[in-house]
Amino acid sequence: MAALDGMRILDMTQYEAGTSCTQALAWLGADVVKVEPPGVGDPGRYVQTSEGNAPYFIQWNSNKRSLALDLADPRGRDLLLKMVPHYDVFVENYAFGVVEKLDIGYEVMKAVNPDIIYARLKGFGLDGPYSTYRSFDTVAQAMGGALSVTGEAGRQPLIPGTMTGDAGTGLQLALAISAAYIQRQRTGQGQFIEISMQEALTYFMRTAISGKAWGPEPQTRRGGGHSATTRLYPCKPFGDNDYVVILCVTERMWDSLCVAIDRPDLITDPRFTTDELRKENSDPLQKEIEAWTGERTKYEVLATLGEAAVPCGAVQDTEDLFNDPHMNGRGFIHHLNHPEHGPIRLLGWAPRLSESEVALVRAPLFGEHSAEVLEADLGLGTDELAALKAEGVIVTATVPAGPVAG
Numbered sequence: 001m002a003a004l005d006g007m008r009i010l011d012m013t014q015y016e017a018g019t020s021c022t023q024a025l026a027w028l029g030a031d032v033v034k035v036e037p038p039g040v041g042d043p044g045r046y047v048q049t050s051e052g053n054a055p056y057f058i059q060w061n062s063n064k065r066s067l068a069l070d071l072a073d074p075r076g077r078d079l080l081l082k083m084v085p086h087y088d089v090f091v092e093n094y095a096f097g098v099v100e101k102l103d104i105g106y107e108v109m110k111a112v113n114p115d116i117i118y119a120r121l122k123g124f125g126l127d128g129p130y131s132t133y134r135s136f137d138t139v140a141q142a143m144g145g146a147l148s149v150t151g152e153a154g155r156q157p158l159i160p161g162t163m164t165g166d167a168g169t170g171l172q173l174a175l176a177i178s179a180a181y182i183q184r185q186r187t188g189q190g191q192f193i194e195i196s197m198q199e200a201l202t203y204f205m206r207t208a209i210s211g212k213a214w215g216p217e218p219q220t221r222r223g224g225g226h227s228a229t230t231r232l233y234p235c236k237p238f239g240d241n242d243y244v245v246i247l248c249v250t251e252r253m254w255d256s257l258c259v260a261i262d263r264p265d266l267i268t269d270p271r272f273t274t275d276e277l278r279k280e281n282s283d284p285l286q287k288e289i290e291a292w293t294g295e296r297t298k299y300e301v302l303a304t305l306g307e308a309a310v311p312c313g314a315v316q317d318t319e320d321l322f323n324d325p326h327m328n329g330r331g332f333i334h335h336l337n338h339p340e341h342g343p344i345r346l347l348g349w350a351p352r353l354s355e356s357e358v359a360l361v362r363a364p365l366f367g368e369h370s371a372e373v374l375e376a377d378l379g380l381g382t383d384e385l386a387a388l389k390a391e392g393v394i395v396t397a398t399v400p401a402g403p404v405a406g
Contacts, residue, residue, distance in 0.1 A: 002029020003356035007181060009089040010035060010080075011064065014042045016137065016163060017197060018093030018121050019060040020170030025089075025177065026063035027349040029358050033087075033373050034064045035080065038395050041068060041366040052366065053340050061363035062346060067374070068367030068395035071102050076393045079374065080104065085113045086377045088184075089177055093121035096132050106192050115190040117180045121173055125196035135197050140165030144201025149208045153220050169200035228285035229254060229278055232315070233293040235301055243315040244293060244301045253310055254278070260308035261292040321347070334360045339400045367395035 007030040011022040019034075019042070026032040036042050040052075047056040070076040081104070084090070090109055092099055099105055099120070106118040120126065123135020124143075138159055141147055146165070151158035173195045180191050208219045229248035236242065248254045254275075258266045266272055266288060271281040278285055293301050298314035305312035316324065322345050327333055332348040346360060374380045374394070388394045 001356065002358045003353055004029040004178070004181075007031070007089065008087040009033065009091060010083065010087045012090070012092040012094065013121075014093065015044045015047075016060055016166035017169050018091055018173075019044065020167040021119075021121065021173040021177070022091055022170075023060055023063065024171055024174040024349075027358055027360075028178075028351075028353075029356060030089075032064040033369070034061065034066050034364065035071070036066055036068050036366060037072075038068055038070045038392060041066070041395075045366065051340075053338075053363075055341075055344075058338065058341070058344065058363040059346065063358065063361045064364055065369035065373060066364035066367055066397075067370050068397075069370070070393050071104065073393050075388070075391075077102060077104065079378065079388075079393070081108070081112050083373075083377050084109050084116065087113070087116070088181065088190075089117045089119065091119045091121070091173070091177070095134060096122060096126075110190070113190075115184060115188065117177060117184065117190045117193065119173055119177055119193040119195070121169060121195050121197070123197045125199065126194055130198075135165075137163045137165035137197075140169065140197035140201045143198045145205045145208070146201060149205075149219050164204050165197055165201050168204060169195060169197045172200045172203065227275075227279040228282040228289060229257070229275075231286070233286075233290055233301075235293050235296055235298040237297075238294075241315045241317045241320070242298055244298050244305075245313045245315065246289070246305065247311040249311075251275075256308045257289075257305070257310045260305055260310055261289065263288065263292070336360065336362050338362055339365065365397040365399060367397040368399060370394045370396045 004025060007025065009022055009025060009030050009032045011018070011032050011034045013019045013022055013034070022030075022032045022034070034042070040046060042057065042061070044060065045052045045054055045057040047054045049055075069079060071080060106116075109116050109118055122131070123140060124130035124133055130143075135143075138147075141160060141164065142157075144165065146160060147157040150160050173193070176193050176195065180193060184190055211219045229246065232243045232245050234243055246257070248257050255267055258264050266285075270277075272278045272285055296304075302312055302314045314320075321327070322333055324333075332350075334346045334348055336344050336346060338344050344362070346362075348360065349358075370389075371385050371394075374385060374388075380388075385394070385396070389396055
């Protein structure tokens with residue numbers, strides 16, 4: 001049995017922050033029904049493509065079902081409210097004011113399902129001076145402090161390539177929903193949950209904040225690293241991502257590094273005998289280490305230092321990840337078939353629960369499960385569904401013939 005088997009979620013999310021939340025819960029076994037508006041559905045389906053079902057959407061919406069429902073139509077809103085008693089959780093991350101305009105707020109849903117767990121994700125929360133401001137991942141990273149510590153010291157900030165503003169917020173919301181679900185099992189009461197992307201991002205800033213111990217000066221940008229023993233090093237053949245990161249933070253790691261690179265003499269070199277001296281003489285030490293890494297590929301360096309218990313990581317690009325022998329060996333890379341894209345590869349879900357296993361299922365086509373969900377939840381028959389489709393209240397999709405494994 002899956003850990004969250006029995007939890008049912010109405011997912012009115014779009015793009016990434018909200019969808020990452022509901023996907024995490026789906027990967028733990030929750031039944032997630034993604035409610036999408038007629039027309040384009042989740043605009044994430046069209047990121048970097050005009051065809052729909054973009055790889056971006058597929059990455060963030062596996063293990064969900066799609067219900068295309070026009071909530072602006074009174075009949076569509078009525079159908080949603082009739083569905084609410086069949087669900088435990090409602091999640092939304094639309095722009096500020098959309099839920100209010102549709103009149104599907106917490107009090108409205110609570111009236112038809114007193115035990116509902118109602119979650120809202122916003123860029124800056126529901127109150128305060130910034131509450132009506134729009135936000136995406138990079139905005140949250142800027143306002144939460146991440147950009148201030150990313151990049152080269154003395155130069156303009158760099159935008160991180162990872163999406164901690166979106167997915168980091170989504171995971172924190174998933175944790176909150178799980179906690180509320182457990183609390184409801186004890187008390188019988190649902191509750192309202194709100195999360196701000198700006199505030200969620202600050203969770204990832206705690207180490208940077210501690211670096212200055214609340215002093216009057218802010219933490220500076222980190223650049224390539226604090227010293228020669230905590231930085232990036234180039235490797236052959238010297239492409240854009242032919243680098244390794246080495247992090248020696250103890251004396252034992254420093255000694256192991258020197259032995260691993262066949263330079264035990266560096267251990268007793270008076271310039272490098274303490275951590276403070278290694279920082280003061282970072283430039284000459286960097287040249288010594290770089291001479292060794294520059295004669296090897298990043299994976300050769302990884303193998304040597306990894307076996308020597310020296311913390312080291314090869315800079316893997318997006319294609320390297322899918323070909324990583326370790327992650328493939330652990331079954332983390334999944335191979336599925338998509339009705340439009342054919343064979344696809346998806347990254348898995350990191351938490352592994354010994355008593356809970358959930359198969360990875362491809363992301364749904366737009367409206368693929370509209371009829372299925374409305375028939376199961378509300379008992380609507382073929383004629384009723386056909387009428388709703390003809391009147392534009394719902395959209396249904398037919399999966400093309402052929403393999404759709406997963």
